[in-house]
Amino acid sequence: MYQYDKYDQQMVDTRVEEFRDQTRRRLSGELSEEKFRPLRLMNGLYLQLHAYMLRVAVPYGTLSGAQMKALGDIADKYDRGYGHFTTRQNIQYNWIKLEDAPEILADLAKVEMHAIQTSGNCIRNISSDHFAGAAADEIIDPRPYAELLRQWSSFHPEFSYLPRKFKIAVIASDTDRAAMRLHDIGIQMVRNDAGEIGCAFYVGGGMGRTPMVAPLINAFVPLDELITYSEACLRVYNRHGRRDNKYKARIKILVHEMGKDEYTRQVEEEFTHLKAQGIEPPLAELARIEPYFADPAFKTGIVDEIASDAPDFALWVGRNTVLHKAPGYVSAVISLKPVGGIPGDASADQIRLMGDLATEYSFDECRVMHTQNIVLPHVEKGRLKELYDTLAANGLAAPNLDTIEDIIACPGLDYCSLANARSIPVAQKISERFAGNGKTAALGELKLKISGCINACGHHHAGHIGILGVDKKGVENYQLLLGGSEAQDTSLGKITGPGFDEDGIVDAVEKATDVYLEKREDGERFLDTYRRIGMDPFKEAIYG
Amino acid sequence: MKILTGNDLKTGDVTWWDGQGWSRHVNDAVDVGAMADEIAAREEAARNVVSAYAIDATTDADGIRPAHIKDRIRALGPTVRPDLTLKPADPEAGNWVI
Ligand code: HEM
Numbered sequence: 001m002y003q004y005d006k007y008d009q010q011m012v013d014t015r016v017e018e019f020r021d022q023t024r025r026r027l028s029g030e031l032s033e034e035k036f037r038p039l040r041l042m043n044g045l046y047l048q049l050h051a052y053m054l055r056v057a058v059p060y061g062t063l064s065g066a067q068m069k070a071l072g073d074i075a076d077k078y079d080r081g082y083g084h085f086t087t088r089q090n091i092q093y094n095w096i097k098l099e100d101a102p103e104i105l106a107d108l109a110k111v112e113m114h115a116i117q118t119s120g121n122c123i124r125n126i127s128s129d130h131f132a133g134a135a136a137d138e139i140i141d142p143r144p145y146a147e148l149l150r151q152w153s154s155f156h157p158e159f160s161y162l163p164r165k166f167k168i169a170v171i172a173s174d175t176d177r178a179a180m181r182l183h184d185i186g187i188q189m190v191r192n193d194a195g196e197i198g199c200a201f202y203v204g205g206g207m208g209r210t211p212m213v214a215p216l217i218n219a220f221v222p223l224d225e226l227i228t229y230s231e232a233c234l235r236v237y238n239r240h241g242r243r244d245n246k247y248k249a250r251i252k253i254l255v256h257e258m259g260k261d262e263y264t265r266q267v268e269e270e271f272t273h274l275k276a277q278g279i280e281p282p283l284a285e286l287a288r289i290e291p292y293f294a295d296p297a298f299k300t301g302i303v304d305e306i307a308s309d310a311p312d313f314a315l316w317v318g319r320n321t322v323l324h325k326a327p328g329y330v331s332a333v334i335s336l337k338p339v340g341g342i343p344g345d346a347s348a349d350q351i352r353l354m355g356d357l358a359t360e361y362s363f364d365e366c367r368v369m370h371t372q373n374i375v376l377p378h379v380e381k382g383r384l385k386e387l388y389d390t391l392a393a394n395g396l397a398a399p400n401l402d403t404i405e406d407i408i409a410c411p412g413l414d415y416c417s418l419a420n421a422r423s424i425p426v427a428q429k430i431s432e433r434f435a436g437n438g439k440t441a442a443l444g445e446l447k448l449k450i451s452g453c454i455n456a457c458g459h460h461h462a463g464h465i466g467i468l469g470v471d472k473k474g475v476e477n478y479q480l481l482l483g484g485s486e487a488q489d490t491s492l493g494k495i496t497g498p499g500f501d502e503d504g505i506v507d508a509v510e511k512a513t514d515v516y517l518e519k520r521e522d523g524e525r526f527l528d529t530y531r532r533i534g535m536d537p538f539k540e541a542i543y544g
Numbered sequence: 545m546k547i548l549t550g551n552d553l554k555t556g557d558v559t560w561w562d563g564q565g566w567s568r569h570v571n572d573a574v575d576v577g578a579m580a581d582e583i584a585a586r587e588e589a590a591r592n593v594v595s596a597y598a599i600d601a602t603t604d605a606d607g608i609r610p611a612h613i614k615d616r617i618r619a620l621g622p623t624v625r626p627d628l629t630l631k632p633a634d635p636e637a638g639n640w641v642i
């Protein structure tokens with residue numbers, strides 16, 4: 001794991017004291033809300049439906065056991081005993097008091113964490129593959145590059161007031177587990193014919209009201225030009241992005257309106273100019289970062305089998321563990337989607353326990369997945385049963401990774417002031433319906449994603465099945481989308497037709513899955529069947 | 545009727561203007577008529593409230609009912625966590641928001 005050097009720590013500590021002073025001035029009346037609002041947002045503090053909400057950055061989703069435990073302690077000490085893990089691999093607290101906020105930031109700083117750049121029109125937290133450093137299919141660990149980008153983008157003066165927010169994802173395998181092409185910039189670490197590592201740049205993806213899949217603009221940027229090329233991409237955006245219209249201000253609109261070729265041409269021109277200025281950090285900096293992400297001391301010669309006849313355990317192993325690059329290990333996924341539960345929520349005790357388990361079973365590391373689950377990346381197969389028993393005893397062993405019960409849902413109208421409709425109750429009803437009717441297993445991999453409004457924080461465009469909450473004359477209404485994907489075969493879902501009320505949408509989802517069960521061919525997932533047979537049979541079953 | 549709502553500056557709690565001060569209970573809200581902007585400006589300046597805004601509401605047998613579901617959820621709390629609403633003892637309280 002990366003560890004702060006004295007500069008990182010100083011930057012974060014200084015910011016805490018600055019915010020402490022700003023908060024004091026707000027509370028004493030020296031600062032008006034108008035002046036204070038942008039300052040609190042720069043520190044991740046929003047005002048939401050019920051209270052202030054704090055969003056804490058988890059760089060590329062990686063946490064140490066101690067950091068995870070600190071997040072649990074904060075939930076207890078300053079919130080109402082729980083936290084919400086988000087699709088951006090971060091955590092949000094829903095019940096924060098303004099007077100406590102500086103103290104929380106100070107607690108975070110003690111474990112090398114902060115809430116900087118989790119709001120506003122800047123480069124936000126960099127996301128990555130949650131199996132980084134463990135995945136059997138990666139060509140290299142993407143996190144050192146994500147860390148380099150984090151350092152470059154932290155307090156970058158030129159990019160603190162972009163036309164709109166900016167999100168970057170970095171992956172290093174052909175399998176995309178980070179929705180890379182739905183980011184403003186998606187970077188895939190690749191190897192060229194000469195065997196050198198470089199970066200493929202996809203620019204101009206995003207969800208929200210105008211979803212777009214990022215096109216490839218450069219298939220190989222050498223490693224020692226990563227920052228310069230990123231800077232060039234941002235500069236062209238900063239210059240031409242639509243500051244006149246908030247809804248057209250994301251880079252996806254620029255790339256779309258300007259055209260990928262013209263955008264790329266301008267980036268190349270800027271790149272040439274920037275190269276001459278020598279802004280790239282020396283490779284020595286990358287060399288300084290890399291050892292922090294070196295493999296832990298994997299044991300060799302350990303058992304490479306998972307022995308147990310217990311059916312519950314076997315089901316969990318089958319669904320929630322993932323192939324690891326080191327023999328004798330797996331990555332284990334802790335599902336935060338118990339049937340009928342709130343996707344992504346975990347209690348303070350559960351958060352602390354997951355921190356302890358990371359320390360005990362996974363070389364002191366865990367990860368937040370964009371699907372709102374937690375990964376223990378490196379677990380010995382021989383110790384899985386013992387881990388499973390602890391998880392099961394604490395309500396953390398739902399065996400449902402990538403199934404229809406593993407639903408992504410944004411906070412929706414239960415918490416979010418921008419929402420049109422609630423998302424969580426819909427997720428709860430769907431997971432209960434499918435756990436009850438026993439179809440979960442037959443449906444196999446099925447990614448269902450729900451957003452409470454067009455902003456798409458719940459990735460509904462990218463769900464095999466997506467649900468979008470809309471406001472129909474003051475009443476909650478839900479549109480159904482089919483055919484989205486955020487994996488390497490990224491696609492955007494299409495709306496089936498008129499929307500439904502809360503119970504209606506649950507029925508509609510079941511009808512859609514029944515079409516799949518009836519029409520599927522061997523080996524097809526829901527998404528494959530949809531792609532083969534198209535929308536019509538689904539429409540017929542749902543509205544017919 | 546028009547009622548005035550906002551959040552407590554220090555705690556962030558949802559509050560309602562009750563004629564003299566701010567209450568956490570929507571049933572204490574009073575009709576502010578055309579005075580909303582004036583009260584909001586005065587109270588924000590006094591740092592008693594942040595982000596104050598006026599909404600439409602009606603009265604029925606249960607008391608005061610904000611016109612929009614969003615403000616009903618603000619008045620109650622998250623429907624998915626009855627234990628954290630203002631009516632933790634009433635598991636059916638969430639039905640009121642619909
Ligand atoms: C305080 C509550 C939140 C607010 C006010 C908020 C606001 C927004 C807005 C306005 C957008 C659209 C931006 C645009 O298209 O230009 C957006 C997009 C997004 N947000 Fe949120 N959001 C909130 C909570 C969350 C949560 C809880 C998550 C994770 C579960 C999240 C993840 C995302 C993602 C993934 C996108 C879409 C990707 C993109 O195009 O940027 N947000 N959010």
Ligand code: SF4
Nearest residue numbers: 410416419452453457
């Ligand atoms: S999608 Fe809409 S409702 Fe959901 S969290 Fe984002 S802004 Fe709020």
